[in-house]
Amino acid sequence: MKQMIIEGNKTLTGEILIGGAKNSAVALIPASILADGKSILDNVPNISDRDALIDILEILNCDVTLDKDHLEIDTTNLKNTVIDEEHSRKLRASYYFMGALLGKEKYVEIYIPGGCNIGARPIDIHIEGFKALGAEVKTEGNKYILKADKLRGTDIYLRFQSVGATINLMFASVLAEGKTVIHNAAKEAEIENIADYLISMGAKIEGAGTDDITIYGVEKLHGGKITVIPDRIEAGTYIILGALVGKNLCIKNIIPKHLEALTSKLKDMASDITINKDNIVISKVDNLKPTNIKTLVYPGFPTDIGQPMAVLLTQANGTSLFEETIWENRMGHVPSLNKMGANITVKGMSSMTIGPSKLHGCEVVATDLRGGASLVLAGLTATGTTIINDVEHILRGYEDIDIKLKNVGAKIEIREI
Numbered sequence: 529m530k531q532m533i534i535e536g537n538k539t540l541t542g543e544i545l546i547g548g549a550k551n552s553a554v555a556l557i558p559a560s561i562l563a564d565g566k567s568i569l570d571n572v573p574n575i576s577d578r579d580a581l582i583d584i585l586e587i588l589n590c591d592v593t594l595d596k597d598h599l600e601i602d603t604t605n606l607k608n609t610v611i612d613e614e615h616s617r618k619l620r621a622s623y624y625f626m627g628a629l630l631g632k633e634k635y636v637e638i639y640i641p642g643g644c645n646i647g648a649r650p651i652d653i654h655i656e657g658f659k660a661l662g663a664e665v666k667t668e669g670n671k672y673i674l675k676a677d678k679l680r681g682t683d684i685y686l687r688f689q690s691v692g693a694t695i696n697l698m699f700a701s702v703l704a705e706g707k708t709v710i711h712n713a714a715k716e717a718e719i720e721n722i723a724d725y726l727i728s729m730g731a732k733i734e735g736a737g738t739d740d741i742t743i744y745g746v747e748k749l750h751g752g753k754i755t756v757i758p759d760r761i762e763a764g765t766y767i768i769l770g771a772l773v774g775k776n777l778c779i780k781n782i783i784p785k786h787l788e789a790l791t792s793k794l795k796d797m798a799s800d801i802t803i804n805k806d807n808i809v810i811s812k813v814d815n816l817k818p819t820n821i822k823t824l825v826y827p828g829f830p831t832d833i834g835q836p837m838a839v840l841l842t843q844a845n846g847t848s849l850f851e852e853t854i855w856e857n858r859m860g861h862v863p864s865l866n867k868m869g870a871n872i873t874v875k876g877m878s879s880m881t882i883g884p885s886k887l888h889g890c891e892v893v894a895t896d897l898r899g900g901a902s903l904v905l906a907g908l909t910a911t912g913t914t915i916i917n918d919v920e921h922i923l924r925g926y927e928d929i930d931i932k933l934k935n936v937g938a939k940i941e942i943r944e945i
């Protein structure tokens with residue numbers, strides 16, 4: 529088990545370089561299965577979810593070479609289409625092998641995926657879509673068996689704009705016969721990055737990033753090439769950190785357009801924020817205004833930034849209301865923040881924060897990835913020492929977090945216990 533120790537209340541200044549987007553990379557890596565031959569990915573983040581997906585590729589007998597953020601995946605020797613329970617459960621994104629293997633091999637055996645405990649996380653929309661394309665889907669205990677003689681393009685309406693289902697159905701339809709239209713598709717920035725990768729392999733996709741994505745099936749895909757877009761959630765987390773303890777903290781290598789929901793909120797709160805072409809510079813101010821936030825699908829306020837933002841609300845002068853609309857169990861960080869001195873009351877999927885609160889360090893537990901990130905922000909803001917247990921949750925999605933924070937003046941260590 530890993531533990532993080534933070535000596536808080538230090539002013540952070542300098543530059544934090546943002547890595548490739550976790551939620552893009554975890555789909556781009558499985559997407560490589562769809563190509564015949566070698567594909568190349570650049571700007572792949574150094575996170576444990578990446579390693580878990582590479583392990584699965586190796587089980588499938590793909591050849592994988594990783595050199596820093598450069599990943600090459602060769603599917604020439606692909607032979608296996610069965611992913612065991614242990615590897616399926618290591619992360620949520622293992623489910624992208626459903627669409628990718630079904631699309632390529634027309635057969636996959638895989639178990640219920642893992643991932644953060646932030647709600648029920650059903651995959652019924654994915655399954656309905658696979659069936660609409662002509663797949664037969666069987667379950668045996670925790671195992672899914674998906675097979676098809678042939679996949680045929682069709683019209684699929686998603687009852688919710690699910691990120692995962694949109695991506696999985698793109699994967700299952702790029703090699704299907706004829707035209708597929710995914711209606712009410714998710715529009716997250718990552719969807720366009722993934723479509724661009726498939727297009728680089730020879731796929732015919734129109735409308736990614738809009739409500740309707742049209743896919744014209746092709747017979748084969750060749751090796752592709754993509755650069756993973758910057759991680760807007762990692763960036764958002766550090767931008768909030770700048771508002772908490774920054775002095776001209778510069779968050780670099782970002783696409784500001786992907787962060788507009790956050791930056792417009794920070795402006796409403798009277799933060800000291802400057803938005804440049806590919807970076808944002810932010811400093812702490814004393815009179816932060818409270819605000820109300822409701823999470824929404826992209827381009828609304830991202831659910832994944834809700835937990836880091838909870839820390840900033842504890843420092844605003846007055847009462848802020850927060851409403852989560854995507855995941856029913858995304859308040860795991862609140863008991864720890866309250867233990868550190870915050871005044872947050874939770875009712876169902878909503879919370880009320882009365883600020884400002886003086887946070888003090890103590891021993892807390894990361895319950896999930898973004899909840900864990902919020903504890904890091906709180907620890908860096910608090911006086912005294914904060915000890916965060918179960919840091920593995922955080923390392924799933926934040927590359928080199930200790931190194932990046934040390935570089936801007938934080939006192940932070942990760943140790944094995």
Ligand code: EPZ
Nearest residue numbers: 551621649650651652653654688690691692693832854898
């Ligand atoms: C992706 O999850 C991200 N994960 C999540 O990030 C993110 O919170 C979420 O999108 C929303 O932006 C990855 O990309 C690996 P959804 P995903 O399908 O695809 C319901 C993080 O912290 N739903 O858009 O699983 C579901 O229960 C993680 O980085 C169904 O009912 O999210 C939820 O309420 C956490 N049936 C809503 O839709 C389905 O078949 C949104 O889920 C699928 C989803």
